[in-house]
Amino acid sequence: MDFTLPEELRMLRDNLRRYVEKEMIPVERDSVTDEEELKPEYREKFQKGMRDLGLWMYDVPEEHGGQGLGVMARCVIWEEMARTIAVPARHSEITGPSVRAILYDLPEDMKQRYLYPVLRGEKHACFGQTEPDAGSDPGGMRTTAVRDGDDYLINGTKRFITGAASADFIQLMAATDRAKGSRGGISCFIVDMDAPGVKITARFKTMMGDRPCEIHFDNVRVPAGQRVGAEGEGFKFGQKWLGIGRLHHAARAIGVAERCLGLATNYSKQRVTFGQPLSQRQSIQWMLVDSFVEIKAARLMLYEAATKMEAGEDVRNDCYVVKMYADEMSFQVVDRAMQIHGGIALTTDLPIERMWRQQRSYRITEGATEVMKMVIARHVLKSY
Ligand SMILES: Cc1cc2nc3c(=O)[nH]c(=O)nc-3n(C[C@H](O)[C@H](O)[C@H](O)COP(=O)(O)OP(=O)(O)OC[C@H]3O[C@@H](n4cnc5c(N)ncnc54)[C@H](O)[C@@H]3O)c2cc1C
Numbered sequence: 001m002d003f004t005l006p007e008e009l010r011m012l013r014d015n016l017r018r019y020v021e022k023e024m025i026p027v028e029r030d031s032v033t034d035e036e037e038l039k040p041e042y043r044e045k046f047q048k049g050m051r052d053l054g055l056w057m058y059d060v061p062e063e064h065g066g067q068g069l070g071v072m073a074r075c076v077i078w079e080e081m082a083r084t085i086a087v088p089a090r091h092s093e094i095t096g097p098s099v100r101a102i103l104y105d106l107p108e109d110m111k112q113r114y115l116y117p118v119l120r121g122e123k124h125a126c127f128g129q130t131e132p133d134a135g136s137d138p139g140g141m142r143t144t145a146v147r148d149g150d151d152y153l154i155n156g157t158k159r160f161i162t163g164a165a166s167a168d169f170i171q172l173m174a175a176t177d178r179a180k181g182s183r184g185g186i187s188c189f190i191v192d193m194d195a196p197g198v199k200i201t202a203r204f205k206t207m208m209g210d211r212p213c214e215i216h217f218d219n220v221r222v223p224a225g226q227r228v229g230a231e232g233e234g235f236k237f238g239q240k241w242l243g244i245g246r247l248h249h250a251a252r253a254i255g256v257a258e259r260c261l262g263l264a265t266n267y268s269k270q271r272v273t274f275g276q277p278l279s280q281r282q283s284i285q286w287m288l289v290d291s292f293v294e295i296k297a298a299r300l301m302l303y304e305a306a307t308k309m310e311a312g313e314d315v316r317n318d319c320y321v322v323k324m325y326a327d328e329m330s331f332q333v334v335d336r337a338m339q340i341h342g343g344i345a346l347t348t349d350l351p352i353e354r355m356w357r358q359q360r361s362y363r364i365t366e367g368a369t370e371v372m373k374m375v376i377a378r379h380v381l382k383s384y
Pocket residue numbers: 127128129130132133134135136137159160161162163206210212364365366367368369370371374
């Protein structure tokens with residue numbers, strides 16, 4: 001396999017890197033509020049910048065007015081964007097509306113009500129799977145959707161839902177057969193957030209600034225036509241976008257790590273202790289070298305998975321592997337950069353402390369490391 005980026009992707013990467021360095025990094029400590037919201041003046045500025053770079057709706061298929069860029073191009077974009085904390089790590093929308101892949105699978109009448117308004121920026125969506133008693137193991141979810149004539153009645157509670165406070169509808173996972181659980185018992189619904197019985201009951205404060213919500217569903221009546229796909233097929237749809245989501249995690253993780261390695265290396269050359277720059281100490285060099293090698297390994301894994309995904313191969317296991325490896329690697333690299341900088345890394349003068357908090361969170365969300373290992377173990381035990 002040849003992992004040299006083709007000319008057009010190298011150009012894309014270089015242009016985006018220049019923009020990030022010139023326009024984003026200098027303002028990165030000012031552009032995002034304490035609650036990880038982009039300030040309106042920066043949202044406007046960055047959105048214009050992305051349009052000028054030709055990156056507006058880069059991940060939306062061409063037939064829907066987007067650029068329809070491939071998986072590898074997206075990985076390059078995600079990595080470059082992650083080099084700065086100028087945009088929120090979750091939920092930034094500076095390259096256009098965030099369109100959940102599932103919306104492209106809706107029948108035409110549902111596309112009219114959900115997909116097209118999202119593409120026009122008129123509606124926003126969130127995704128609800130996690131519950132107070134079911135996170136890593138969504139098959140055990142207690143939110144039920146019980147058929148009642150032409151409708152379903154939905155009851156239960158979803159927790160930690162990103163973007164729920166500003167969402168017009170939720171892509172909701174609910175149990176239509178609790179006995180079957182993840183083996184055909186979970187279905188996916190589109191539910192309007194203003195439907196009678198839907199209530200946001202809590203908004204959490206997190207160490208990253210994200211404010212995910214808890215949502216209660218009390219006898220919410222949803223027409224059967226709002227179910228996506230057949231009953232019991234909810235996980236099938238979830239898997240469709242979770243794979244690319246894991247590559248997104250990995251690419252982000254690599255971008256963050258690369259920035260921190262640069263910061264740590266430069267700082268180690270300047271900072272003198274006991275008469276010598278830190279960069280002359282073997283213990284510091286080894287931290288830099290470990291980071292360099294691990295970033296390289298993660299990038300190769302990412303490019304391999306992206307290439308295979310683009311070729312239509314089954315990359316589920318590759319996605320677990322690279323998500324787990326890159327998220328763990330990235331946290332270690334940020335942590336080393338923090339150690340090398342000493343006290344200044346703990347201040348908000350540098351981006352390191354925010355990256356540290358973010359990367360710590362990614363070892364838990366969207367598939368904790370242990371859960372990734374659990375599914376990779378199945379592959380290993382079957383293959384050897
Ligand atoms: C900021 C934020 C945003 C989020 N956004 C969303 C969202 O938009 N939509 C949504 O549905 N969810 C969202 N989540 C939920 C997130 O995906 C879950 O928190 C995550 O999946 C872990 O679930 P849990 O918190 O219930 O932990 P649990 O499932 O209770 O797991 C706790 C810990 O146990 C360990 N563990 C679990 N299973 C195993 C195992 N089999 N073997 C060994 N160890 C194990 C892991 O270390 C794990 O961290 C968000 C969470 C946060 C914090």
